[in-house]
Amino acid sequence: MTFTDRPPRVIIIGGGFAGIAAAQALKGSGARILLLDSQNHHCFQPLLYQVATAALAGPDVAWPIRYVMRGRPDVTVLMLAVEGIDTARKTVKTRVVDIAYDFLIIATGAAHSYFGHDDWARLAPGLKSIDDATLIRSRLLAAFEQAEASVDPLARARLLTFVIVGGGPTGVELAGAISELARRTLPPEFHRVDPARARILLLEAGPRLLSAFPERLSTYARRALERMGVEVRTEAAVAEVRPAGAVAAGEEIPAGVVLWAAGVRASPAANWLGVAGDDAGRIPVGPELTVAGFPDVYVVGDLAHVTGPDGVSVPALAASAKQMGWYAGRAIRRRLRGERPRKPFRYRDHGNLATIGRKSAIVKLGRLELTGFVGWLFWSVVHVYFLVNLRSRLFVAISWIAAYFTFHRGARLITR
Structure with missing residues (x-):
């Protein structure tokens, strides 16, 4: 595929884990990247429960997408809600403007499912x-x-x-x-x-x-x-x-x-593309994370129904979303050079973690299983490490240390 009159344009819909990873993987590709999201911020969802229970404040676990993409002149961030996709014309429809794309990455995630209620x-x-x-x-x-x-x-x-x-x-x-x-x-x-x-x-x-x-x-x-x-x-x-x-x-x-x-249900992106989703609304994708009939459309993150070689669906986790976003971005880089992806997407299971409370968590990493205080320490270090910037890492770590010794939760504001 060649582009003679302008740089190729890649549109990423969604500024979550998968969308941000895709944008990062496209750095230096020569493409113009448009990152669309109805919100202006990227949220670290694994720690949202601590905001809900007053242990942390919202800005501790969320950052403006523009800040995350700072220093990236190839990325234009637009706070726009997508209303549809015209695959024949290769345009993304918003209430404000229709935007043409050469490649499209859909990473709109999932919402709550109330099972028909x-x-x-x-x-x-x-x-x-x-x-x-x-x-x-x-x-x-x-x-x-x-x-x-x-x-x-x-x-x-x-x-x-x-x-x-x-x-x-x-x-x-x-x-x-x-x-x-x-x-x-x-x-x-x-x-x-x-x-x-x-x-x-x-x-x-x-x-x-x-x-x-x-x-x-x-x-x-x-x-x-x-x-x-x-x-x-x-x-x-x-x-x-x-x-x-x-x-x-x-x-x-x-x-x-x-x-x-x-439970969760995928965003309505299947309707945008006119394809059938699974029971949870996820879009089935091929081994290169593209949609059947639309080779320039990639679906990643919680929205994608991906099946591994063993026939088991890839879990809807932050780690899998990041891996899919990175794979899609790298795949487009290769296609822009006239190459195909070296190998199909394979999810690498780096383990599963859940915290139960103060001094208690469970960790499953391959054959390694951790519980109790050791599991909680491991969980804490991993979550602090994956926060976006140094300020957030320091603030969250200090907040947790203070809460550990004092039981104080400083974000106890009733604002709604």
């Missing part, structure tokens, strides 16, 4: 963005404030009941963090109610928590949560979410806050 979204927010995290933080803190002001014992008990739906990493991390907030941070500051008596329920529809981990680690996580006072219920599918609670396994649970961590 989208009306539950306003009652049980999920955790995918800074907005989600600040909303959850405000609801959690407001529940304690309302309980302090209430004179009705039943109303107090409901307000101090927190339900988390979904026993994956996000649900486990939220449950552990809310327990620490209620039992360690808040009690000295409240006088009419005892936050330590808060009831925290983690509901999982399947037979065990953290199904992606070995059963031994899953069992460890459950026992660690139960030692922290969290009620863990497996095989407890949620049948209904109500303004004042939820119904699960035939039981009505009055609650002040219900949080959703049970």
Whole structure:
């Protein structure tokens, strides 16, 4: 493919892990890169639960995309929401302008899935963005404030009941963090109610928590949560979410806050391309991460349905998103030189991690399994290392060290 009248144009839709990795891989390619996102910031999603539970502030885990792309004159960042794609004309449609592309990388990620009950979204927010995290933080803190002001014992008990739906990493991390907030941070500051008596329920529809981990680690996580006072219920599918609670396994649970961590659904990009997605809306892609019939369109990250040589789908993790974004960017570099990718995409499993609470985490790295304080230290170092800049690494590390010794959570602002 040759471009005689202008530099080739690559459009990247999405400024998450996959989109940023693709832009970084295209450095020095000679292409003009347009990075489109409806938000102006890149968010480090693995630490969003700490924003939601007041341990960190939003700017500690999110940075302007323009800052991340500073020093890259080949990258133009546009805060635009994509409304469609015209594959025949090779243009991306936005409300403001239609933009032509030579290569397209779609990295729009995933949103919450309420399994056909989208009306539950306003009652049980999920955790995918800074907005989600600040909303959850405000609801959690407001529940304690309302309980302090209430004179009705039943109303107090409901307000101090927190339900988390979904026993994956996000649900486990939220449950552990809310327990620490209620039992360690808040009690000295409240006088009419005892936050330590808060009831925290983690509901999982399947037979065990953290199904992606070995059963031994899953069992460890459950026992660690139960030692922290969290009620863990497996095989407890949620049948209904109500303004004042939820119904699960035939039981009505009055609650002040219900949080959703049970499932995700891909963005509507399959509709943009006019292709069929899988049950979760993900777009099936070939071994080079391109869409059948559209060799110049790459789909990466949580939006892509990628199957490895063993027939197992690549997991929707930050690590896999980065690997896919990097592969797509390098593949386009080679195509711009008139070459083909050397080999098909292969996901390299660098392990799986989840934190349960203070001094407790689980780590699975090949045959290596870590739990407890050692696992928590490893988890902490890995997450600090992957933050975008030195300031964030230092600030987060200092915040964690201070919180470890004082139990203080300094971001306890109700802003919504």
